[in-house]
Amino acid sequence: MIKQDLKSLEEKSIYIIREAKLKFNNVAALWSMGKDSTTMLALTRKAFLGKVPFPVIHIDNSIDFPETYKFRQDLAKKWHLNLIVARSEIKPDLVGSACCGKNKPETLKKVMKEHGFDALIVSIRRDEHGIRSKERYMSPRDKEFRWDFKNQPAELWDDYSSKLDTAGHVRVHPLLDWNEIDIWRYIKQENIPMNPLYFSRNGYRYRSLGCTHCTIPIKSGAKNVSEIIKELETTKTEERSGRSMDKENEYVMQRLREFGYM
Amino acid sequence: MSNIEKLTEALRRTPNDKNWKSFSKNLKKSGIEYYKIIFANEGKLNRMQDITKSIVELYDSKYRLITTVPLFIKTGKKVDGATSYLIGLSVLNGDQK
Numbered sequence A: 001m002i003k004q005d006l007k008s009l010e011e012k013s014i015y016i017i018r019e020a021k022l023k024f025n026n027v028a029a030l031w032s033m034g035k036d037s038t039t040m041l042a043l044t045r046k047a048f049l050g051k052v053p054f055p056v057i058h059i060d061n062s063i064d065f066p067e068t069y070k071f072r073q074d075l076a077k078k079w080h081l082n083l084i085v086a087r088s089e090i091k092p093d094l095v096g097s098a099c100c101g102k103n104k105p106e107t108l109k110k111v112m113k114e115h116g117f118d119a120l121i122v123s124i125r126r127d128e129h130g131i132r133s134k135e136r137y138m139s140p141r142d143k144e145f146r147w148d149f150k151n152q153p154a155e156l157w158d159d160y161s162s163k164l165d166t167a168g169h170v171r172v173h174p175l176l177d178w179n180e181i182d183i184w185r186y187i188k189q190e191n192i193p194m195n196p197l198y199f200s201r202n203g204y205r206y207r208s209l210g211c212t213h214c215t216i217p218i219k220s221g222a223k224n225v226s227e228i229i230k231e232l233e234t235t236k237t238e239e240r241s242g243r244s245m246d247k248e249n250e251y252v253m254q255r256l257r258e259f260g261y262m
Numbered sequence B: 001m002s003n004i005e006k007l008t009e010a011l012r013r014t015p016n017d018k019n020w021k022s023f024s025k026n027l028k029k030s031g032i033e034y035y036k037i038i039f040a041n042e043g044k045l046n047r048m049q050d051i052t053k054s055i056v057e058l059y060d061s062k063y064r065l066i067t068t069v070p071l072f073i074k075t076g077k078k079v080d081g082a083t084s085y086l087i088g089l090s091v092l093n094g095d096q097k
Helices: A006-023 A035-047 A066-078 A097-115 A130-134 A180-190 A225-234 A252-258 B003-013 B017-026 B048-052
Strands: A027-030 A056-060 A083-087 A119-121 A138-141 A169-172 B032-038 B055-060 B065-070 B072-075 B078-081
Touching (some): A006 A035, A006 A119, A006 A180, A027 A097, A035 A180, A056 A097, B003 B017, B003 B065, B017 B072, B048 B078
Parallel strands (some): A027 A119, A056 A083
Antiparallel strands (some): A138 A169, B032 B055, B072 B078
């Protein structure tokens, strides 16, 4: 991968976010209170003179970390976010891909239908997972949220696929080109507020955040953003090594994304 | 019996919204600073009992176990997670013995 500087990554992301706002009638963004979606919101604020001009959705299955809830509460107030908390019903068979593959997409479908959103900004990155590298900047989903990854239009000369052929919606991915260390460097540069779970306490920190039952911390002494950047410069461990669903089998993420997972 | 013990008892008997609110208000006053979630069935939440049998251990600033409470809140027949009632606490990772 060609190493890109933060300025060009920022410019491209802001361009994509502005394009989404311009091309679609009713845009929303997903916010998990993690580093990527919080960075996406910071980029959105930069794109729209300090405001986030569309609703921000949190799919809440009610067993997120208390620190995550506190972060949501504080930042939503500070950044004046139009926050939609979509409560995902707690069900048995919650663990790993069943939770992310059924419960969360079902809740998202419901909230998208209720509000009539035709575009959804999602903060995935290509370097996170093999299947995410198949994504486009603007990627259509059918009304069942299905993603036909084998049949995607090319995106040449910034001509993004924004036309909806079905009654579905378009996923917008402004952070596709970023990698994990770019995100942390940008967080440092822009002094973006961050979920405290990312920082080490008692020798552990969370590198990738999900719900309490499917996320485990990694051993790390990185107590601030600079130390995280330093750690990432030398680590050989995968970012999502603490996420249980990624370990179920090689194609689980492909299946999840095909059927609507974020 | 201390106030937090009474509130814990009430929560164990009836983990409803009202009892969770009372418990949540008294968390900081009772010196609780950390939480640790212990999932039943080693985190494989396959049945509703795996959720309703999961607990939260609550510790003070010196990592002494103060009490344990259920992880869930019950409203009629509906079961939800209760971690939002623990806002203000920090997760306890690793061995702090």
